[in-house]
Amino acid sequence: MRATRTAVTGLTVLTGLLALALTGCGTDERDRFDDRVDELTGAVPSCVADGCVPEVDALRAPLAALPGVEGIEALGYLEASATDGASVGGRLVVAPGVVCQDLAERVAELAWRSSVAPLDAVQFQCVEPGAAPQDGPANNLSALVRPASEDQLAAWGERGTLGR
DSSP states (O other): OHHHHHHHHHHHHHHHHHHHHHHHHHHHHHHHHHHHHHHHHHTSOOOGGGTTHHHHHHHHHHHHTSTTEEEEEEEEEEOOOSSSOOEEEEEEEEOTTOOGGGGHHHHHHHHHHSOOOSOOEEEEEEEOTTOOOOOSGGGEEEEESSOOSHHHHHHHOSTTOTTO
């Protein structure tokens, strides 16, 4: 009886360790990726002391050059608050028929490559030429400035390299 109990206890411990190892693999890989992104993000010096004005201005031409974007009416930096992270935002003038959120990944990539720091998100309102701004999800662009995968990180490149 004692040998059976020891074997069952050993098997239970072994099964638990195996389950822990199998479920932890994906988490460890994701943690390593998140740590790498955090390291790249932290390597860009803060521009808050000068309001990030030159760093945000450096985004103007690349944003205006995106397909479907005809101009920029407003562009600025908002420091982090108790409820929101730091963001770059404003108003993009877009060609008729352009879906604002379709620009989100490209805008987030440009923001990632910028030297604006700290930076968590981009928030833009899109308007067509001559039209009054309108609220609603179709007219708003919102995205995190953080690659979501290794493939996206490889495509976006290093943080803070825009204009170098």
